[in-house]
Amino acid sequence: MDPTGVAAAADVTGTGTSQPCAWGDFSVTYTLPPSQRSEEWMRERADELKGKVRQMFVGGTTMSTADMLRLVDTLERLGIDKHFQEEIGVALSRIHTSGEEQDSSNDLHVVALKFCLLRQHGFWVSTDVFDKFRDDTGNFSKDLATDPMGLLSLYNAAHMAVPGEAALDEIAAFARRHLELAKPKLRSPMAEQVSRALEIPRPRFMRRLEAMHYVTEYEQEEAHNTAILELAKLEFNILRSLHLKELKEISLWWSDLYNDVKLTYARNRIVETYLYTCGVFHEEENSRARLMLAKGFALLSLLDDTYDTHATFKECQILTEAIQRWDESCAPILPEYLRMFYVKMLSNLSEFEDNLEPWEKYRMTYIKEMFKLQSKKYLKEAEWFSKNYTPSFKEHVDVSVISTGVPMLFLVALMGAGKLATKEAFDWALHIPDMVRGCAETGRFLNDISSYFKPRSSKMDAASSFECYMKEHSMTPSDAVAAFATMVEHAWRRINQGCMELDRGILPAAQLAVNMTRMNEVLYLHGRDAYTSSDFLRETAASLFLKDFPI
Missing domain, CATH: 1.50.10.130 (Terpene synthase, N-terminal domain)
Structure with missing residues (x-):
């Protein structure tokens, strides 16, 4: 494995205010060298x-x-x-x-x-x-x-x-x-x-x-044990090959989408998005779920960057109204630059439903409901910015744990997860139980610490939960970091508690929230934001997708 080969491929132009894609077309053009074994x-x-x-x-x-x-x-x-x-x-x-x-x-x-x-x-x-x-x-x-x-x-x-x-x-x-x-x-x-x-x-x-x-x-x-070791090597190599095929498929899908919607202000992070899905579930039988989650994450990232870094408050209101109506006929009411994105968003989510088995199609109702809630929370944050309003810490968190996208992505993960996701699991997840909220809180708090200590990518960012907390408690940044570390720890403990208190029929689905929280730890290690500043993940991704274990 030579991560410098990946780095050499990253000769691309930046997009808007976001850092350029670190991969170029590597994930599309790369082919595995011949394997020792078929x-x-x-x-x-x-x-x-x-x-x-x-x-x-x-x-x-x-x-x-x-x-x-x-x-x-x-x-x-x-x-x-x-x-x-x-x-x-x-x-x-x-x-x-x-x-x-x-x-x-x-x-x-x-x-x-x-x-x-x-x-x-x-x-x-x-x-x-x-x-x-x-x-x-x-x-x-x-x-x-x-x-x-x-x-x-x-x-x-x-x-x-x-x-x-x-x-x-x-x-x-x-x-x-x-x-x-x-x-x-x-x-x-x-x-x-x-x-x-x-x-x-x-x-x-x-x-x-x-x-x-x-x-x-x-x-x-x-x-x-030699049998266990050999099985582990075989399993890793088989999955690595599958993951690279999926990464190529999702990269081609993203290239078409990104070029069609032309939202050049939005982050171009499909490799990092797919890496996240491998952290949620890497197993072979979850191929459909990984691809759905990667697409859902990518669409949500485009939506987030639209509300957060580009659209005016009036445009945010119109986009939210269109999402609540969930109908392609609403496209003409949108600003011209958002019409294609809106149509593509609805059509891709419709394709999700097409990929579900007949007994699974009820799941799309949950996705639509959460997607509509997501847009309302994005709009609330845009309203705070437009009015130069600094909410209380509690008020902020009640909105921003949803705007992390975690509750939405958890439902998308469940949607593709086959028999793991029961109707009871969906009903449980829709109400954002404490395990899912704890996962969202870790993402929110770690992200907001990271964003405070780096230059703002957009002048449109509203006050973060970190800034609200400092103001409310008259704290220094270092004291607030310590307080947030305590809150992240408490969120983890509630997640642990949930694993031991949940009905065992729901526990396999709930474990996805544990895996999502694990990915928060990787993305925000040492105060970085490895999704936005993707150089942090380059070596990790190269190792996971290219490492080979000789048999």
């Missing part, structure tokens, strides 16, 4: 290996709890757990309901791994399990400082906290402090794993990226 061979070999791995679960009743936890964790980190969902569910349920053997372990790594995995899968586990590692004074034993694997697992586990769990605040601080002290002395691959977690804890990290890193790291482990 795709047919790789699939047949992968099926054979799945059978071997599945046999490991057959002895689950005799396998130790520690070994079962390590097996589940390995499969999830390598991104191949989808093939063993039933087996993993049975194993974790058994571990959760059985008792003394697991709870008697004095291995910090095992105890923390169990805590983390069970909570991630919706099972409640008390923080009391960590009390055994404290001394008589209530402090953690100094001996733990010499166990980097245990500390890393403890640190990751602490980020499965729910609101009010002060004990996990202390645990996270303790583990982080000792990991930072140990990091200079660690060898590969532990050094890389610790560095990655200190940036973004693993429960909050993009799963596809973790798989890309861990395939190489797992191979370095002396005790790695």
Whole structure:
């Protein structure tokens, strides 16, 4: 993989006030070099290996709890757990309901791994399990400082906290402090794993990226299982090929759309948009959902940039009225430069409906309703700007968590997600439940911190939630950053809580909100905005889409 080859392709002209596309026509013209193996061979070999791995679960009743936890964790980190969902569910349920053997372990790594995995899968586990590692004074034993694997697992586990769990605040601080002290002395691959977690804890990290890193790291482990490793490599290469085909398809669609609507002020970010969808669901069976989500995201980005950086307030009012009416016959009432966009937006969303199975078509009603709500929130922000009005922080957030587009995109993700998305899941999502709101809040708060500390791309931007908060509380920027970090943490904890409280029939759909929140962490790492300033994502995208694992 040579990301400089990608960079060389990015010789394009800027569009409006946005940074130019970093990819040129790379995603359309790139072709994979000849593979060592045919795709047919790789699939047949992968099926054979799945059978071997599945046999490991057959002895689950005799396998130790520690070994079962390590097996589940390995499969999830390598991104191949989808093939063993039933087996993993049975194993974790058994571990959760059985008792003394697991709870008697004095291995910090095992105890923390169990805590983390069970909570991630919706099972409640008390923080009391960590009390055994404290001394008589209530402090953690100094001996733990010499166990980097245990500390890393403890640190990751602490980020499965729910609101009010002060004990996990202390645990996270303790583990982080000792990991930072140990990091200079660690060898590969532990050094890389610790560095990655200190940036973004693993429960909050993009799963596809973790798989890309861990395939190489797992191979370095002396005790790695050769069947699991080979399956992970095959799966990554098969999916990479599919993702590149989808990226070409979505790039061609975008090129036609972008050239037709001629909204040159809008961001040209289709590669970054598609990368986001791979973070929400990377699996092969979700191809339709990825393409729908990428198109929905791209259309929403055009709409956002229109309201936010270009249209007058009067034009925003007319566009909102047209969206509420949802009829191509409304196009003539729009300013001329928006007519083609409006028609294309409605026709693309109509194509979404055409791609749904007969029993899925009811889903389009939810999309239309949320799209109309989205435009109303965009209009409210445009009204604030036109009147030079600074809302209260609460007033701002009530509007801007919708204008992030997260509630809308969550419904679009569900729309293409097949049987994962039940009618109950859609009814749940339409009312913007706390898990979806928490995801939107992380996006809102991280975005607004980023936008405050960079030059404004548009003089039309209304006051951000960050600016409203500073004004309302008479805070300095640094104090406001700390307050927003606390609010992002609280949003994550509510998301964690939702995973453990939701009806298990809705949980698979709700997990998409977790993945969307993980993508917020990647996009806004270190205060950047990697969607708008796409250079930040160039190496990440090149690695994900071009990296090959020899078999």
